Amino acid sequence: MQQDEINTMIDQSNENLRKLQKIVATTMEEEQLIINNLLHPPKEILSSGQRISDKVARFGGSWRFIIIFTLVLAVWIVFNTMAAKELEFDPYPFILMNLVLSCIAALQAPIIMMSQNRQEEKDRMRGENDYLINLKAELEIRSLHQKLDLLLNEEIKALYESQVAQLKLLEKLEEKIEKMEKK
Template sequence: MKARAETEIKCFHCQKSYAPDFLISGEVIRSGVAEIIKKRNPAWTPSNLICLSCLNLFRSEYIEDALEEEKGELSQLDLAVIESLKEQETLTENLNLAFDKDLTIGQRMSDRVASFGGSWVFVALFFLAFFVWMGVNTALILARPFDPYPYILLNLVLSCLAAVQAPVIMMSQNRMEAKDRLRSEHDYQVNLKAELEIRHLHEKLDVLLKHQWQKLLEIQQIQMDLMKELAFKNPGSS
């Protein structure tokens, strides 16, 4: 009985006496589990011994902390993405309102003239006025027409109309080109922001997956250690 007591060694954590085969040296315990033991027992050193029961408790605690940390990392990732979106200025806006509010009266009039000149209403009114002009200036209606055939005054009016309408339409087209250029720049900024956000998310996912793989490998190694210990305790069960 005395010889048996001499061969038993106390566990550093629970201070219970066990056979040497039931104790594990701190040198072979994984660093993650050893850190938890160190937190509970500040005097712990790798040369100390701990029983399998206490070691399994610390292993379970390490696995629980690892899983909780995984959940915490997921929530922190979501918060980081939301925070990055909040801090940056929103680029989406109504470019038509932003562009039109700075137009002058002359520019607004030119846009309306260009819009009216490119409509079927203008074409219909033009032909109506054209035929009315020719009809009024025929010898059958007026004895002394103010613009007899070949309608020189009508040609002058049409030439003046074309001379005035052409630059007005060109001014409107230049503003449309400026608006299109502004829209292209805005689309580029939005696409660039989206690309940076996607790249940022990819980097976070890569870091998260790397951490997950490391923790899964550590958990798997702990499980393998437990299986080896069970096989060592029950060599004839296989």
């Protein structure tokens, strides 16, 4: 009888382990898609126009560009105001300089916008990856909660069954003691 009770307790323990293994396997299957997305993000293939727009935007938004452009404009203005009349190529009010500046602004603005749009797309994808990482963490936490709940339920059940078995043993012992006292 006692051997049967011990075997039953071992079987229940094995069943608990099988349930935990099932939860772990299910969690790993749910997380596989997330892990695959994080480990193998889609590769970005850039056209030559996109590479050029990135370089122009990077250079056009730098201090180096601002300093070089300021120096060019200063040299342009100084040369055209100080040079002899026959050497001036853009006399005051610098109409050619205004045309060049307008053309640079007209070309640079859409190029920078293209680069910013691509950067927005990268940021959106980074945000999606952050979301997937958070989702993965949430799934892991949920899995841990399930494991803990299962363990607690099984532990309570095992304790209850152990107490029942102990009570039965105590009752048997009490019966044996009563029989011995009667003899």
